[in-house]
Each structure stands twice: as C-alpha cells, then as structure tokens.
Amino acid sequence: MQREPHLSNAALMARRSAAVARGVGQAHEIFVSRAANAELWDVEGRRYIDFAGGIAVLNTGHCHPEISAAVKAQVDLYSHTCFQVVAYEPYVELAERLNALAPGAFAKKSIFLSTGAEAVENAVKIARAHTRRPGVIAFTGGYHGRTMMTLGLTGKVAPYKIGFGPFPGEVFHALYPNALHGVSVDDALHSVELLFKNDIEPERVAAFILEPVQGEGGFYVAPNDFIEGLRALADRHGILIIADEVQTGAGRTGTWFASEQWPVAPDLITTAKSMAGGFPISGVVGRAEVMDAPAPGGLGGTYAGSPIGCAAALAVLKVFDDEQLLARSRWGCRHR
Ligand SMILES: Cc1ncc(COP(=O)(O)O)c(C=O)c1O
Incomplete structure (x- = not known):
C-alpha cells in the first residue's frame, strides 16, 4: 500500500x-x-x-x-424522508426480521433509532410508559452510553461520568455477579433485595437493565442462574428486564442476540453497533404490548431508523445467512 x-x-x-x-x-x-x-x-x-x-x-x-453495494443502491433511491413523515419498506422489513430473531415466545415489535445510547434511552421510556413506574435498576460495571440518562445507568465513574452530573434520578445500582471479584450470584441478587429495602420499593421500579456480557466493565458474563433469579424477582414485582445488547447483539456471542442463550427471555432488547456493519442505526425490540405503551408521536427522531441504516442492517442479516457467520463463529467452541 x-x-x-x-x-x-x-x-x-x-x-x-x-x-x-x-x-x-x-x-x-x-x-x-x-x-x-x-x-x-x-x-x-x-x-x-x-x-x-x-x-x-x-x-x-x-x-x-454486499453491505457497501446495498448502501450505495439505497443512496441512489432515497437517503432521507424521516420514517414518521414518509415511511419506507426497509424499516418495516428490518422490524419483521428482528421481531423474528428476538428470543421469547410472545408477539414482538421494534423501533429504530441512530445510536446505542438512544436505544437505551428509548427502552427506558418504553418501560416507564408501560409500567407507569419511574425506577430503573442497573448494575455495577455496566456501560450504557454517554447521554445523561445512560450515564446515570452506567456503573463506572472514570472516565465516563466525571464532571458531568447531576444525572437523572430514580436510577439505582445493584451488584453485577462477578466471580473474579468475589461477587457471587447470591450476593448480586441479595443486593437487589437491599435496594428494595433501602432505596426504592419494588412497586416503583419499571425495569432492570443489564448487559448479558459486560463490555466496558471488563468482559464478564452474567451467569444463567443470575438471569433466572432476576427474572423471578422481576415477575414477582411486575418489573421488566431490558437486555442491553448494543455490544453483545449482531452475532457477537455466537447467536444473533446473546440473550437467546439465556434460560428466560428479556422483555426488551436494545441493539446497535454491528447490526449495520458501521452505518449508524440502533433499535429496541420487545414484547408487543410493552412496545406499544407510548402513544403515537412519543417515539422516533429525525434520523431514527434512517433508510441507509435499514438497508445496511438488512444486508448484514443477509451476509450472516449467506456466509453462515453464526455457525462459523461457534466452530471453535465445538472443537475446543
Ligand atoms: C452495552 C452498550 N450500551 C450502550 C452503548 C452506547 O452506544 P453508542 O456509543 O452507540 O451510543 C454501548 C457502546 O459502547 C454499549 O456497549
């Protein structure tokens, strides 16, 4: 070169x-x-x-x-109409595809945004609108973005939060299980119970939000028995579970969504990053009745789910299928 x-x-x-x-x-x-x-x-x-x-x-x-070609073709057709103003088919097709891919035997719906932080913000809005509760419980070491709400959810001060507060209220942090640092699954679940005792009653909590595998916090996997325990707490108290799959989604862990490997399904999933191979688009996919809680006009954005991002994401899905990327990414696991 x-x-x-x-x-x-x-x-x-x-x-x-x-x-x-x-x-x-x-x-x-x-x-x-x-x-x-x-x-x-x-x-x-x-x-x-x-x-x-x-x-x-x-x-x-x-x-x-193939992704570059899909984007170039889309740019030549139309590059922007704003989905809420004049809709386009690639957005609908992408929603159909992600609804089918997301785990859980229930009807699903999707929305698309531009960045991962925006997806997290919208998942919280949707969870609050559905439950009509304010509280959100996130986890130590979690990373959810750089906007004010997502910084509030992020469980790591340096370098992300220094000098930027105050952050939105009604956000609490429980312990993320981490065997390396001596936090057992029981410790982590107990820390949620302590929040219910000391900080906020469970009837005012809309959602738990966690990464199936932490990224910025160090690459730590949430064990399946933790997910089962969290689901039990969530179901007991009418709390939703948001899987922040901005980083773990799009095949990063060998399935399209990492939460496909959970023993129980999350209610909402955020997705971004690799879903469109470098073109800015993000999304929230989840239970249809939860996703439909916000009234028309409550969700969206000027560039949210841009035609170029949708075209790129559909091409990424096609490449995953054509090149069997999920199966090939698991090859090493089977042969270890
Ligand atoms: C789990 C998780 N959530 C949210 C975000 C924020 O995404 P973005 O930088 O696209 O706003 C990231 C980015 O690293 C992430 O890893």
Missing part, C-alpha cells in the same frame, strides 16, 4: 490536538487511510489487523462488498 505523500500520523495528531476537544480520547495514534475486512492501513502505508472493529461494530468486517 502506497504511503499518502502529504500525510503522517504525527502531523495529523498535532492537527487533531489543536482542532479537536481532548475529551474525545484516542486509543491508537494512527490515522486510517483505507480498510478491508479484518485489516486496515494507516496514512503511512502500514498494514494492521483490526482487532477493535471500531468498538465491536464490524462483525461483518470493513467494507463488506
């Missing part, structure tokens, strides 16, 4: 430091010039294997030709 003659990583870093606010961190001091599948090249012509994939966004690789 040819070096781009006018560009060096060091010179670009200097321009970046002068022009871009420092709060936007930078994991690697290189600038990309092009990328393909699992590789990228910097502006000095060096080739890298890309283990990051953005932040878990490229389960289908960089610039998959």
Whole structure:
C-alpha cells in the first residue's frame, strides 16, 4: 500500500490536538487511510489487523462488498424522508426480521433509532410508559452510553461520568455477579433485595437493565442462574428486564442476540453497533404490548431508523445467512 505523500500520523495528531476537544480520547495514534475486512492501513502505508472493529461494530468486517453495494443502491433511491413523515419498506422489513430473531415466545415489535445510547434511552421510556413506574435498576460495571440518562445507568465513574452530573434520578445500582471479584450470584441478587429495602420499593421500579456480557466493565458474563433469579424477582414485582445488547447483539456471542442463550427471555432488547456493519442505526425490540405503551408521536427522531441504516442492517442479516457467520463463529467452541 502506497504511503499518502502529504500525510503522517504525527502531523495529523498535532492537527487533531489543536482542532479537536481532548475529551474525545484516542486509543491508537494512527490515522486510517483505507480498510478491508479484518485489516486496515494507516496514512503511512502500514498494514494492521483490526482487532477493535471500531468498538465491536464490524462483525461483518470493513467494507463488506454486499453491505457497501446495498448502501450505495439505497443512496441512489432515497437517503432521507424521516420514517414518521414518509415511511419506507426497509424499516418495516428490518422490524419483521428482528421481531423474528428476538428470543421469547410472545408477539414482538421494534423501533429504530441512530445510536446505542438512544436505544437505551428509548427502552427506558418504553418501560416507564408501560409500567407507569419511574425506577430503573442497573448494575455495577455496566456501560450504557454517554447521554445523561445512560450515564446515570452506567456503573463506572472514570472516565465516563466525571464532571458531568447531576444525572437523572430514580436510577439505582445493584451488584453485577462477578466471580473474579468475589461477587457471587447470591450476593448480586441479595443486593437487589437491599435496594428494595433501602432505596426504592419494588412497586416503583419499571425495569432492570443489564448487559448479558459486560463490555466496558471488563468482559464478564452474567451467569444463567443470575438471569433466572432476576427474572423471578422481576415477575414477582411486575418489573421488566431490558437486555442491553448494543455490544453483545449482531452475532457477537455466537447467536444473533446473546440473550437467546439465556434460560428466560428479556422483555426488551436494545441493539446497535454491528447490526449495520458501521452505518449508524440502533433499535429496541420487545414484547408487543410493552412496545406499544407510548402513544403515537412519543417515539422516533429525525434520523431514527434512517433508510441507509435499514438497508445496511438488512444486508448484514443477509451476509450472516449467506456466509453462515453464526455457525462459523461457534466452530471453535465445538472443537475446543
Ligand atoms: C452495552 C452498550 N450500551 C450502550 C452503548 C452506547 O452506544 P453508542 O456509543 O452507540 O451510543 C454501548 C457502546 O459502547 C454499549 O456497549
């Protein structure tokens, strides 16, 4: 790969430091010039294997030709109408596909947004509208985004929350089970009971929200007996379970949704990141009667579920099917 003659990583870093606010961190001091599948090249012509994939966004690789072609075709047809103003079929098809993929033997509906944080915000809105309760219980070490509500839900102070409070109220944190750090499943479930005793009565809690596998908190899996215990608590008190699958969804754990591997289904699932191979779209999928709680006009957004994002997501689903990516991602598990 040819070096781009006018560009060096060091010179670009200097321009970046002068022009871009420092709060936007930078994991690697290189600038990309092009990328393909699992590789990228910097502006000095060096080739890298890309283990990051953005932040878990490229389960289908960089610039998959079918996804790029679907996006180009969509751009030539129409790129924006705002779904609430003039609707389009790819949004409906994507909803149908995700409704069919989400776990749980009940009717489902979906909405689409733009970012993972927006999906989490909307899942909380929907849960509150359905239960008519304010409280949300999240977990230590959880990460849910950078907007005010999602920062409130995030259970990790540095670097995400420092200097940005106050955060919205009625958010509480219980312990996420973590054998490595000495938190057993019983400890974690007991910490929920303690919140009911010390902080908020369960009748005022709308939802639990958790990642099936924590990402930013360290890669920790919620054990199945924890999920069963949480489901029992949720059912006893009329509380919903939101699986934040922004990072674990789209095949990251060998099934389309990680919660397909849970012994019991969540009520709502958030999805984003790899669902569209790098194009910005996110969604909430869940129980139809819960999803329908907000009145018409209560959900949506100018760019929410953009036609380009929908076209990309449908192409990602096709690539997963055609290339049997889920089965192939599990191959190593069977042969270990
Ligand atoms: C579990 C989880 N939820 C929410 C988010 C926020 O997504 P976004 O950065 O697209 O707003 C992330 C992003 O890393 C995430 O991993």
